[in-house]
Amino acid sequence: MTEPAIRVENVSMMFHMHSEKIDNLKEYVIRVLRHKVKYTEFWALQDISFEVARGERLGVLGFNGAGKSTLLKVIAGVMKPTTGVVEISGVVAPLLELGAGFDMNYSGRENIFLYGATMGFSRAYIKERYEEIIAFSELKDFIDAPVKNYSSGMRARLGFSIATAVEPEVLIVDEVLSVGDAKFRAKSEKKIQSMFDRGVTVLFVSHNTPQVRKLCNRAILLDHGKIIAQGAADEVCNLYDTMVKK
Amino acid sequence: MFLKELRDYRYLLREIVAKNIKIQYRNSVLGVFWTLLQPLLTTLVLVFIFGKLFKPDPSVINYPIYVLCGRLLYEFYSQSTKRAMRSVTGSASVLKKVRVPKYIYPLSNIISNFITFLISLVVLVGFIVYFSLLKSPSNPPPSLTWYALLSPVPLLVLFLLSTGVGLILSTLAVFFKDVEYLYDVFCLLLFYSTPVFYTLKRLNGDGIMLLCLKANPLYHIVEMFRDCVLRGQLFSYISLLYALGFSLVLLLLGGLLFWKKQDRFILYI
Known part of the structure; x- marks a missing residue:
């Protein structure tokens, strides 16, 4: 058996919950002098372990506050877990909130290269895929306009086109399949489907069980920072749906 | 590990550097000429006020160039x-x-x-050429010697110093929002305590005050630069050692602080 694409081992994430957020020096000095820097611990993730094999598509389900977003951020490498390790092999394309790396004053064309570089790709590499990105985003006429003048749908389309054009091996998707209008949505779903066929590993976070059933072959269910169920996507989705009804 | 990461992300570094420069001048009519115009105009203001209204130190060879050197270097540091x-x-x-x-x-x-600072040095070259051709008795041309070739040395030290301070400040700014305001005030203090438009010789402060002013690494860097391009003499190696040592310590401190705290940035930004 080959090594898994994603391996999460005993990951826990603890936050300090300050009763009042101290974000300036004056407050901080006053608090320290009075010995009043108080906080309570909050474990957003507790001892999470799982593996995702290459080409597997894992759905992550859970209610608000269950720790889905935190888990995704830990896996994407944005947050460092308090304890435990995350190992990923291959190029990761985070689709968390598309267009996060855009500079509003920059044109669409310039942003393509900036966004690519943010994901660690060279100018030459992006240049090869440049035409494809523009064609897929359907933004040819607007590509030299600054992104601040784009609509949110246009921005998301551009972000989606870049993130999927670089042929990532691991795709982290946070409910972005609702990008743009119905036409673009159908197109992006097709694109994602073709990436599935190519054997990309997917981590898909959603509340939408029909979508998870359609896209994923396995799922885990998070509740209060713990995995309470994992297995075939259909079974976990059924469990989630019954929990929703309760 | 650090170097490998830097190599992997050199494209990002280059893209962001290019972006910063492009964005800065995008929406101005004169574009990159502002890099030249801004130091020129502010230097003219300083020269007019402190050169005409107050009497500058007669030992300064060429007061406009003296001011321009100080202004350019200080402005790079603060910006x-x-x-x-x-x-x-x-x-x-x-x-x-x-x-x-x-x-x-x-x-x-x-x-x-x-x-952009290196581009703005064109203004300095322009000043030097101008005063060399003009040969006015009140502002004699700077004495250019081979020592001018050493001028990249103080600039390099200044780069190290700014990087060290920049790392420290960027870390602090994540955790404490008011650092930005405090630093603005600090920069004002620094501008007046660095001899940009005056000379230390003319100050009638006591020994302790003078010592404080000389503790400022920016003072040594600016003076070294003036030695190279204005006075045409070799800078003192004590200045070099002090400024370089100061910069390296800050760079090390900044690097360590940043490295230790960077995993917690995400919780505060």
């Missing part, structure tokens, strides 16, 4: 450190979503400012 300070908090939207080495952001801001 680059201020930009670096805001770079991490300003890139929150990216840092929250994508895994990138965070030091790229302060570093790229220092580099892009350094490049």
Whole structure:
């Protein structure tokens, strides 16, 4: 058996919950002098372990506050877990909130290269895929306009086109399949489907069980920072749906 | 590990440096000419006020060039450190979503400012040529010697100093929002305590005050630069050692602080 694409081992994430957020020096000095820097611990993730094999598509389900977003951020490498390790092999394309790396004053064309570089790709590499990105985003006429003048749908389309054009091996998707209008949505779903066929590993976070059933072959269910169920996507989705009804 | 990461993300570093420079001049009619015009105009103001209304130190060979050297170097230091300070908090939207080495952001801001600073040195060349041709008795031309070739040395030290300070400030700014305001005040203090438009000789302060002014590494860097391009003499190696040592210590401190705290940035930005 080959090594898994994603391996999460005993990951826990603890936050300090300050009763009042101290974000300036004056407050901080006053608090320290009075010995009043108080906080309570909050474990957003507790001892999470799982593996995702290459080409597997894992759905992550859970209610608000269950720790889905935190888990995704830990896996994407944005947050460092308090304890435990995350190992990923291959190029990761985070689709968390598309267009996060855009500079509003920059044109669409310039942003393509900036966004690519943010994901660690060279100018030459992006240049090869440049035409494809523009064609897929359907933004040819607007590509030299600054992104601040784009609509949110246009921005998301551009972000989606870049993130999927670089042929990532691991795709982290946070409910972005609702990008743009119905036409673009159908197109992006097709694109994602073709990436599935190519054997990309997917981590898909959603509340939408029909979508998870359609896209994923396995799922885990998070509740209060713990995995309470994992297995075939259909079974976990059924469990989630019954929990929703309760 | 650090170097490998830097190699992997050199494209990002280059893209952000290019972006910073492009964006700065995008919406101005004169574009990159502002890099030249701004130091020229502010130097003229300083020369007019402190050269005409007050009597400058007669031992200064060429007062306009003296002021320009100080202004250019001080402006690079203050601009680059201020930009670096805001770079991490300003890139929150990216840092929250994508895994990138965070030091790229302060570093790229220092580099892009350094490049515009190097472009602005054209003004200095213009001043030197102008006064060399003019040969006016009140502002004699600077004595250019081979020592002018050493002028990159103080600039390099200044770059190290700004990077160190930039790393420290960008870390502090994540945790304490009011650092930005405090630093603005600090920069004002620094501007007046660095001999940009006056000379230390003319000050009638006591020994302790003089010592405090000389503790400022920027003083040594500016004086070294003036030695190279204005006085045509070799700078004192004590100045070099002090400024370089000071800069390296700050760079080390800044690097350590940034490295130790960077995993917690995400919780605060």
